[in-house]
Amino acid sequence: MSAIRHFDTPHIIRFGMTNDNPGMSEIQFWRNGVHFKLGVYEDDVRGTDFEQQWKPLLKQDPILLRAGLWSELCDLIISHCMEILQVLAPNIPYWTSLHDYFYCKSYTLRLYGAPKSGVIPRVVHGPTSACAYEMQPAAWNTFNVPDDIPIYDCHEASPLDHGMDLKNAPQKVRLSDGTVAFFIPSRISTRRQEGPGYVNDVNESHQSIASYFLLHSLQIRRSDDSARIPKMLGILSYSGRPDADIQREDGKQIAGILLEWIDGFRLINYRLGVYRHITAQNESNHAKWRQQVSQVIKELQVSEGHREGKVGESDQVYLQLVFDQWLSEEAHVLASNPQEIKEIEMSRWFTILDSVC
Template sequence: MGHTVMDNHIDFDRSWITVMCRATRFHITISRKDIQRSSFEMEYSEMVVKAIVDHDGEDFDVLCEWMVNPCLSYFRENTSNVSKEKELTFQDYYYPSTHHLKLLVSESLLYPKATRDRGTMDPFYYMTPSADLPPFPSIPRSKASDLRIVSDPKWDDYMSEIPQKAIIADGTLRFFKPADKKTQLEREVDMHLLIRDAGLQDKIKVPNLHSIVVSDDGKMTIGLLLDLIPSGGDSLSLYSYQHSEAALEHRARWKQQVTDTVKQLHAHDLVWGDVHPGNSHRHRLQRLDCRFWRRVGREVRSAQEGGDEGRGLAWAWEDIR
């Protein structure tokens, strides 16, 4: 059953995970005191040790699945009324119905029990308070309930993962980027405004910023809505390209395009400090830049030297692949 761990806290005495499954949120908590003197106590402790060391790695995933597995039947029972054909809005996804569960032991079984204890769940983990952001008066706002999630009747994981695309009122498809990091969102909006003010929108291939997505009450900023760049015939990821002959043919052209774009940005004192790799329909600069900006030193990541260094790393990677 498709599900995604959205947030978590792992500790010896008490751990919790927040899971999305079929547009429904489940907050699962386990306390060591509730499993003491059972066969699960040692198992849990051992997994926590590994998960803390390997957070966001395989051992972390093992612990999360260990907590989710006893709850799967509860998930099915409480999402049975959610149809794959149901039209979901971004408001539905970001403000879902929520079930709070705690894991207990009955004989040799670990099972979930519904509880009113909301624990430490952060319902706004993937959002940013609008009051904490600059007003950006020149950028339109889109209400979350006016945006529809692209559905897939044959696959329900689209209701468990953060959407990457949105359908606006006139049926146009847009690329959605979540506002889970405040400083990153501010930096990206600022960069789009600077590119527009410098008259570079038609000269470099950067998706136009369509609007800022907010909750229906406007209190929370959910993300950015950008033009979705259609994929061309050669629109493949670097991962797909790295073992193909096409990479050799495109390398020189890509290198020149990226170099020219970076020079144009630097000529206007602009540094593209953040490109999101999630947009599968992205331009060539994004395809290259998104793999390398994280490797640039933190002290120069947002500076011009960072752009030059990132560009150099891209070509070095190509040369040794």
């Protein structure tokens, strides 16, 4: 459960788990750009004053009460580790470039009982390295990368206003030449329930990146600032970790893509509220978006199907679905008359329209 807990500096809680029989808890959080995984086990803290405060917070209460208990649990554990946290992650500038998000120090801590009914944290593993916000560079050959897109190193992009929304990865970034861009990072795969008893690993960030490569290849004319689909400004490369099996010959990996910053545009396959930027609701803008979607459809029809960017084998079957989902959502949400979708012969590409309505 994601949360921001404020002590001497923000502590960004990303994950965690609890169990009251046997008693244990684990939280993963970031402090000043350093990753910590902090575990507490009942046998290690038995008989301490800390145990008396900690154990009641492990109970599985109704969902509406969990957020408060979770915050209280995180505060309790972090407060008992503050001295070592200030040493391992002091209050100095951090995450000054996008490279910093892909290479962070990481420590595993564990609480143990101490004299006089206290507890003391100890480093049980680390330092190692970790990526923030579930980011993970992708092998260059994960995608069919167009040759005409500029490539920027992660050091050339810095986050803007990230402190205003630390629960999420940075979105608005500035390049070394002053250009402001929207950053879509490459992330780890997630597990998705596809049906009864069937779970599949899927990487939605790779699908989004591949879809924007597809849009770029279509070379669709963009005539209006308020309604156009954002064009791709560049590819963000990362060369900080020598993983030979997932590199190009020059050692670079894809950290993400950079899109032009347009207030109000929608992101392919980013369906959570924080990512779905709402376009101004007026008829003029509706018409412009319908025109953009129609142009995409015409280009796809000319090519007799989707000119898919390459993604990992486990994701290949999802790319067309993702692109169709995006197109159908755009047309449905932004068209003043949803029936018009059928009137302009888009049905071939809106196969899941009924599930969206």
